[in-house]
Amino acid sequence: xxxxDIVKSFGLKIRAGKNRLDEEVxxxxxxxxxxxxxxxxxxxxxxxxxxxxxxxxxxxxxKELAGIILTxxxxxxxxxxxxxxxxxxxxxxxxxxAFELTGKLYQMGISGMG
Amino acid sequence: xKLREIRDLLDAELITGDANLDKEIxxxxxxxxxxxxxxxxxxxxxxxxxxxxxxxxxxxxxTMDLGAILFVRGKRPxxxxxxxxxxxxxxxxxxxxxxxxxxxxxxxxxxxxxxEKVKNVRG
Amino acid sequence: MSGAxxxxxxxxxxxxxxxxxxxxxxxxxQVKKILKEAGFxxxxxxxxxxATFEAEMNVICYASRGNLSLFITPDFxxxxxxxxxxxxxxxxxxxxxxxxxxxxxxxxxGFGAGxxxxxxxxxxxxxxxxxxxxQGTHLEFLISLEGEDKSVPLLNAGG
Numbered sequence: 001x002x003x004x005d006i007v008k009s010f011g012l013k014i015r016a017g018k019n020r021l022d023e024e025v026x027x028x029x030x031x032x033x034x035x036x037x038x039x040x041x042x043x044x045x046x047x048x049x050x051x052x053x054x055x056x057x058x059x060x061x062x063k064e065l066a067g068i069i070l071t072x073x074x075x076x077x078x079x080x081x082x083x084x085x086x087x088x089x090x091x092x093x094x095x096x097x098a099f100e101l102t103g104k105l106y107q108m109g110i111s112g113m114g
Numbered sequence: 115x116k117l118r119e120i121r122d123l124l125d126a127e128l129i130t131g132d133a134n135l136d137k138e139i140x141x142x143x144x145x146x147x148x149x150x151x152x153x154x155x156x157x158x159x160x161x162x163x164x165x166x167x168x169x170x171x172x173x174x175x176x177t178m179d180l181g182a183i184l185f186v187r188g189k190r191p192x193x194x195x196x197x198x199x200x201x202x203x204x205x206x207x208x209x210x211x212x213x214x215x216x217x218x219x220x221x222x223x224x225x226x227x228x229x230e231k232v233k234n235v236r237g
Numbered sequence: 238m239s240g241a242x243x244x245x246x247x248x249x250x251x252x253x254x255x256x257x258x259x260x261x262x263x264x265x266x267q268v269k270k271i272l273k274e275a276g277f278x279x280x281x282x283x284x285x286x287x288a289t290f291e292a293e294m295n296v297i298c299y300a301s302r303g304n305l306s307l308f309i310t311p312d313f314x315x316x317x318x319x320x321x322x323x324x325x326x327x328x329x330x331x332x333x334x335x336x337x338x339x340x341x342x343x344x345x346x347g348f349g350a351g352x353x354x355x356x357x358x359x360x361x362x363x364x365x366x367x368x369x370x371x372q373g374t375h376l377e378f379l380i381s382l383e384g385e386d387k388s389v390p391l392l393n394a395g396g
Binding site: 146147148149150151152153164166168169170171172173174176177178179194202 | 258259260261262263265266269279283286287290291294344346347348349350351352353356359
């Protein structure tokens, strides 16, 4: 499954990283505490969060995540977008809350297990 | 779903002693930021899935009349948080699964978010 | 509002220490207890305690100290929060959901989502926020008691 498949399935809005949507998604990580994400997310994860500040791009890039989905209709800061374009990190937006979106991703077959 | 079923599904441990495990839980909110707990845990007696283990999460639970709190990734609160939870009669559980897996499993069994969708918040 | 101000049936003041993250929410819990004991409806209690929680967190995260006052009148509840601290350089910007100047440390404690002021706005019937950058912030908000059961003993205390 690719980031693009997820975008299509849930009608996510693409805010950055349009050209990197063919990345393969391997598992998911949900959370807003950056130190947790740094410690426990894995390469290829799709990251579900409500954090919008530029540090999310740094974390996602460092951990080689497949993309970031902002929940609850939250929009990224302009600096976050600029960094995401620079790094080629997809940023997607959903109006669902984290629980609901994570549940739906799980139902599609994306696992939270290594 | 009963709290007992949630515990069993996630190999979770009840850490506040003698809570009522027959308590029915219908709604869930997964959040690591207090403002999101306060904004979106509106279902009556909702379950909060979180990684925050500080006392403020118990005060938030008290404010929102949460049914229970489930800590993920094996996190355990310190003694102060635990005592506050017992005083406020908020059941605390901890599971070793990460938030993603925890949400996925509960969603699959029919648990739903407190709010289905939020309005476009900006613009 | 001036007429109603003469009719205050309860006034409690709480001190908030800036930077005291571990006790964040304790004043909101005390306010909730007062309102519960007074017999207000669960809707009024919930709205007031959510808004109070956010106001309390703002002082803890961004100010060096502050005071939070609760006023109960027959027609509304009013909370006034005054703090000394860095203040808010751009109040309009701060009101936007998602806007936050919180540090990483604040985020890791579960604060600073940029939702606080809009959570207050969404749970109250009127709010005023003014700030002097470098000095402090004054916030007050009202929760209307219209449609509330006026047999709440506290409201009858004054006659």
